[in-house]
Amino acid sequence: MKFVHLEFSEQIATVTLDHPAGNRINFQMREELLEAFGQVATSDSRVLLVKAQGRDFCLGGDIRDWPGLRASELQPRLEVFAKAIDVLDTLTIPTLAVVQGRCMGGGFELALSCDLIIASTSAGFMFPEALLGITTLQGGVYRLAERIGRNKAMEMVLLSEMVEATRMAEWNVVNKVVDEGRLITEAETLARRLASGSPQAYAATKSLLQVWQQEGASAARAALYEITMPLFETTAVQSALRTAVEAISLGQPIPSNIFASQSAEQREVTLIDG
Known part of the structure; x- marks a missing residue:
């Protein structure tokens, strides 16, 4: 079963997360994201949409795979996602995260790695890592601090509380908030506009x-x-x-x-x- 789908249409690339029940990022999904972003990098696409199937954008890393693994075993598997985000970071084209429902942990870090975030009114953002006694594993805390400052970033990471999309827009994390039913249409319209630019x-x-x-x-x-x-x-x-x-x-x-x-x-x- 594939957990990431890549499509190309009219010079718009779309990477879709598709892991039922929350789009949790398991080890296979990390490999597929790395491969997908690599293909986008070598394509003639002018813009990339990162979106997800289901109610939630992404509930973060699939921690069901983690218990019992030593740090030395877990790190190289986590680093696959880090490499995927590095490729995403270095794309020369505009990248747009399309977020509905909950966007948590590694999913939030994935969205923060995009140039723009468009979210539905149902969207909520959270770093739950502190609940597990760990911290953000893909640089989420400093990516967030770049946007909202150190104090607010620390608040989100230390308290692990969900913050709604409208508040994230006020904090300059989310670029645009739209009604649930218009999310995909608005994202595709923005993508076409970006694709017509230089x-x-x-x-x-x-x-x-x-x-x-x-x-x-x-x-x-x-x-x-x-x-x-x-x-x-x-x-x-x-x-x-x-x-x-x-x-x-x-x-x-x-x-x-x-x-x-x-x-x-x-x-x-x-x-x-x-």
Whole structure:
């Protein structure tokens, strides 16, 4: 039985969690996520949706597999998920988590590893690790702290309380909250909008943010033109500039979807290693 499904449609990749009764991340699912994200990385997709079947997005790691395993046995199996998240982190395309129901533990870390999170009004977010006497195993605490600050991140991790989607939106963790019945439609609409944008500009933006996250503002400033100026050498940007100038000259707004026909080869931008 496969627990992760990968689909490609109109340059939108979709990874779907499908482990009945909570989409708990077992050892096989970790391997499948690593494989799926690797395939997305080598595809011509312009955006990735990460979503889930069932009532809940993900209840976290499948701890039913863990009792009796020594740390030396458990670590390499957990590291498979870490590698999957590393691949997700380094994708040059926009990534979007689509969250319904409960999003907990490793599932929350998976969502935090995406660029954007869209959630339904039913969604709730929680790190239950403290209840087991452990802590977040894929960097969830510091990923969360980047968004809401150290104090709030500590509160969520230490108290292991569920926080509703609307509150997470107020804390700048969730980008958008929509009614349950509109979640998939809204996510797909956003994905199509992202897919019509410039892959190279997205890659440059993500590269710059990586430098900032890893080395700080000074390093990002130093790398700024190295990352951004090559964009002006592309046919796509030169064409977009001419179109924009024509629109401005006519008193019209800059048109959208001007990158809709950009080829996969035109989006190749290498992330600068931090």
